[in-house]
Amino acid sequence: MGYEAAFRIWRGDVDGGDLQDYTVEVNEGEVVLDILHRLQATQTPDLAVRWNCKAGKCGSCSAEVNGRPRLTCMTRMSVFDPDETVTVTPMRTFPIIRDLVTDVSFNYAKARQIPSFTPPADLAPGDYRMQQIDVQRSQEFRKCIECFLCQNVCHVVRDHEENKEAFAGPRFFIRLAELEMHPLDVADRGMPHRTRTDSGCAISRSAAPRCVRRTSTSPTTRSSR
Numbered sequence: 001m002g003y004e005a006a007f008r009i010w011r012g013d014v015d016g017g018d019l020q021d022y023t024v025e026v027n028e029g030e031v032v033l034d035i036l037h038r039l040q041a042t043q044t045p046d047l048a049v050r051w052n053c054k055a056g057k058c059g060s061c062s063a064e065v066n067g068r069p070r071l072t073c074m075t076r077m078s079v080f081d082p083d084e085t086v087t088v089t090p091m092r093t094f095p096i097i098r099d100l101v102t103d104v105s106f107n108y109a110k111a112r113q114i115p116s117f118t119p120p121a122d123l124a125p126g127d128y129r130m131q132q133i134d135v136q137r138s139q140e141f142r143k144c145i146e147c148f149l150c151q152n153v154c155h156v157v158r159d160h161e162e163n164k165e166a167f168a169g170p171r172f173f174i175r176l177a178e179l180e181m182h183p184l185d186v187a188d189r190g191m192p193h194r195t196r197t198d199s200g201c202a203i204s205r206s207a208a209p210r211c212v213r214r215t216s217t218s219p220t221t222r223s224s225r
């Protein structure tokens with residue numbers, strides 16, 4: 001059954017802003033992002049909200065709901081008391097663009113500093129195959145949806161302006177770890193655990209060498225990317 005909920009939402013831009021109060025309809029089964037969309041549709045067409053999937057997959061809708069880091073598309077209204085005022089503010093760690101939308105671009109700038117995938121120089125495309133376990137190891141890192149809420153609650157960046165642009169967020173570490181564990185990558189990215197095999201593959205000491213040079217008897221080949 002529907003009810004009228006009290007919402008308090010931060011409105012503003014880089015020059016400043018304030019919390020503004022709204023009363024908005026809530027229906028059974030809705031999430032906070034539904035309410036933000038209803039506000040856009042009925043009261044505040046200029047409310048800036050970032051979202052894409054509405055399924056907890058894209059990491060776009062990150063915000064602080066009642067002071068806690070939340071994906072607004074995954075935060076059910078049923079977790080709040082109907083009499084409770086729900087306060088939605090942008091992620092504090094990142095610079096404000098407008099309303100609930102923040103600028104996370106320095107995460108992407110930082111990730112671009114990582115040297116790209118580098119196979120052995122004498123290895124031609126199609127001249128090797130990867131085991132499924134190597135594919136799975138790389139894909140493990142892709143499970144992070146890069147909502148950046150972990151950075152939002154890290155006081156090292158949240159409360160220290162001087163650290164924000166230099167801080168290597170999840171996008172940086174995911175990319176770095178994925179490449180460092182790639183069985184065919186030979187780039188030296190300054191990680192101390194790297195070693196090399198006679199085949200030219202660079203691997204972590206904890207990982208068994210699984211990259212296989214193609215031979216005339218190799219049943220299959222697969223690209224590493």
Ligand code: FES
Pocket residue numbers: 051052053054055056057058059060061062071072073074
């Ligand atoms: Fe994609 Fe919320 S809209 S995670």
